[in-house]
Amino acid sequence: MKKIPYGKHWIDEEDINAVIKVLRGDWITQGPAIDKFENAIANYVGIRYAVAFNSGTAALHGAMFAAGLSKHDALITSPISFVATSNSLIYLGGKPIFVDIDIDTYCIDLGVIESAITEETKTIVPVDYAGYPVDLKQLREIADDNNLIIIEDAAHAIGAKRYGKMVGLEADMTMFSFHPVKHITTGEGGIIVTNNLDYYEKLKIFRSHGITKDPKRLTIENEGSWYYEMQYLGYNYRITDIQSALGLSQLKKLDTFITRRGEIAKKYDQAFRDIPNLKIPPHPPYPNSLHAYHIYPLLIYKHDRKMVFNKLKQEGIICQVHYIPIHLHPFYKNKFGLKQGDFPFAEDFYNHEITIPLYPLMTDDEIELVIEKIFAVLK
Numbered sequence: 001m002k003k004i005p006y007g008k009h010w011i012d013e014e015d016i017n018a019v020i021k022v023l024r025g026d027w028i029t030q031g032p033a034i035d036k037f038e039n040a041i042a043n044y045v046g047i048r049y050a051v052a053f054n055s056g057t058a059a060l061h062g063a064m065f066a067a068g069l070s071k072h073d074a075l076i077t078s079p080i081s082f083v084a085t086s087n088s089l090i091y092l093g094g095k096p097i098f099v100d101i102d103i104d105t106y107c108i109d110l111g112v113i114e115s116a117i118t119e120e121t122k123t124i125v126p127v128d129y130a131g132y133p134v135d136l137k138q139l140r141e142i143a144d145d146n147n148l149i150i151i152e153d154a155a156h157a158i159g160a161k162r163y164g165k166m167v168g169l170e171a172d173m174t175m176f177s178f179h180p181v182k183h184i185t186t187g188e189g190g191i192i193v194t195n196n197l198d199y200y201e202k203l204k205i206f207r208s209h210g211i212t213k214d215p216k217r218l219t220i221e222n223e224g225s226w227y228y229e230m231q232y233l234g235y236n237y238r239i240t241d242i243q244s245a246l247g248l249s250q251l252k253k254l255d256t257f258i259t260r261r262g263e264i265a266k267k268y269d270q271a272f273r274d275i276p277n278l279k280i281p282p283h284p285p286y287p288n289s290l291h292a293y294h295i296y297p298l299l300i301y302k303h304d305r306k307m308v309f310n311k312l313k314q315e316g317i318i319c320q321v322h323y324i325p326i327h328l329h330p331f332y333k334n335k336f337g338l339k340q341g342d343f344p345f346a347e348d349f350y351n352h353e354i355t356i357p358l359y360p361l362m363t364d365d366e367i368e369l370v371i372e373k374i375f376a377v378l379k
């Protein structure tokens with residue numbers, strides 16, 4: 001039976017050749033492809049700096065470090081995200097404060113954030129769930145009024161726009177992920193983009209053990225050209241030239257991928273929009289916006305979600321659920337005293353959500369098949 005997964009990378013001969021070229025060259029890691037990839041992403045977004053990591057998770061961890069956060073600090077984020085969003089500060093000893101989602105956006109409820117801010121809160125981490133760009137204008141006002149840094153988790157939203165501005169331009173730091181189900185891939189990988197030179201320098205140091213060779217940062221002069229210093233506790237979070245070559249090649253196709261994702265979402269919208277007990281994902285209401293459709297979350301009411309999920313699976317339509325609310329994971333319950341009932345909108349969303357297949361390689365026939373099977377299962 002033909003299987004249609006919920007997401008899939010698109011690697012072509014050009015990508016393969018780009019990787020082979022690096023494998024035949026002098027550098028397979030820490031060579032020129034990394035800078036090229038970082039510059040290309042910065043240019044795409046229209047921002048000054050980009051620092052690539054070996055995962056989006058590592059990139060978020062780096063952003064928390066660069067922002068100077070530690071065990072005394074807290075971040076505010078949405079429970080409807082992947083655990084990496086909030087784990088990124090827990091790695092540094094800090095703690096997460098969750099704010100429920102807005103059922104009109106599936107993202108953090110901007111109207112509730114201020115009441116959740118405490119003395120410890122240093123950053124807000126909006127998650128552009130599914131590729132829906134969170135309203136950063138409103139969020140910026142809240143952040144500025146409360147002296148908070150915005151670290152945007154745009155793992156789902158490279159190429160998305162609001163008010164005609166590319167996601168990545170408005171937060172203090174923004175993370176994009178290059179995991180294979182994302183818009184473009186480097187196998188594993190992620191990146192932080194920022195306009196802030198201090199963040200940029202700290203991100204670079206953090207991804208390589210906390211080590212620097214930069215003469216203006218060294219505490220000792222003229223020790224020798226081999227000399228470097230470890231100044232912070234960093235990690236080996238380096239991306240390779242092999243991965244960066246793949247990313248560079250993929251980036252050339254990003255706009256085509258996003259366009260195709262939009263076309264598929266439109267077909268689903270048309271099919272499901274007027275069907276009772278189904279809810280299609282929200283469209284950003286602000287002018288000149290673009291939803292990046294990393295995934296297509298369909299909400300299903302009056303039917304047992306598990307039954308629908310399993311029957312579709314039997315028919316070869318392999319869906320997913322995004323996400324188990326973070327506060328319901330045992331680690332979070334035990335460590336932070338969180339519990340069922342804490343965030344009712346997120347929990348209700350989770351109970352009804354299924355992520356149906358959406359990836360640029362999907363053919364029109366496959367889209368039709370998914371729609372047909374969903375209708376058949378719901379009958």
Ligand SMILES: Cc1ncc(COP(=O)(O)O)c(C=O)c1O
Nearest residue numbers: 055056057082084155177179190
């Ligand atoms: C919202 C969100 N944040 C963070 C991450 C972590 O990214 P990565 O898988 O590249 O480490 C992901 C990846 O699934 C994600 O979806």
